[in-house]
Amino acid sequence: MKTVYGMKASGNCYKLQLLLEQLGEPYKWVEIDSVAGQTRTPEYLAKNANGKVPLLELEDGRRLPESNAILCYLAEGSAYLSNDRWLRAQTLQWLFFEQYSHEPYIAVARYIAKWLSPDHPRQAELPRLLERGYQALDVMEKHLTEQDFFVESGYSIADIALYAYTHEAAIGGFDLSRYRHTQNWLTRVEAQPRFVAQTY
Numbered sequence: 001m002k003t004v005y006g007m008k009a010s011g012n013c014y015k016l017q018l019l020l021e022q023l024g025e026p027y028k029w030v031e032i033d034s035v036a037g038q039t040r041t042p043e044y045l046a047k048n049a050n051g052k053v054p055l056l057e058l059e060d061g062r063r064l065p066e067s068n069a070i071l072c073y074l075a076e077g078s079a080y081l082s083n084d085r086w087l088r089a090q091t092l093q094w095l096f097f098e099q100y101s102h103e104p105y106i107a108v109a110r111y112i113a114k115w116l117s118p119d120h121p122r123q124a125e126l127p128r129l130l131e132r133g134y135q136a137l138d139v140m141e142k143h144l145t146e147q148d149f150f151v152e153s154g155y156s157i158a159d160i161a162l163y164a165y166t167h168e169a170a171i172g173g174f175d176l177s178r179y180r181h182t183q184n185w186l187t188r189v190e191a192q193p194r195f196v197a198q199t200y
């Protein structure tokens, strides 16, 4: 059985939980508490030199970090990742967008707002994170005025990757009320077969 080293509060880790549940694939979840330093122990660094979760461990011991690479690996051969060259490239486009233009702002704003004290110096980052995060939300909203899911063939790992932090963007201070198409897309994702909500 595959093992996921993850943290339930992390959207990057939740991506894998959601996909594995939707695939109906059994897996073992090992909860890693980064606040308690468990991503930086010698034992964990021997598994992932980058000291981050999520990490996928295969039955034969091979290990793969990076949430969106893991999504691609797990989704191979399923309806969640097309074999068609163009549709696959579209999927990758949104996975890269998520990691470069979305997660660094929307996930980090959530982290600062929810887990750091109100007088923590990192609170000063919030205005810039909000500005850049809204730019990402604008891109998503524009795309979702034209189609129901990020890739034209339908629900895919691109939606899973973008759902992971968008559904909790309000925690970071984002007002989603002006993003009607994005709100409707969140509802469509939640209506997918075997959807599981993030709990932590």
Ligand SMILES: N[C@@H](CCC(=O)N[C@@H](CS)C(=O)NCC(=O)O)C(=O)O
Pocket: 007, 010, 011, 012, 013, 034, 039, 040, 051, 052, 053, 054, 065, 066, 067, 068, 099
């Ligand atoms: N690009 C990575 C980001 C992973 C990441 O930033 N993980 C965070 C949790 S969301 C983490 O492990 N933080 C603990 C640490 O850095 O020690 C991915 O998508 O998997």
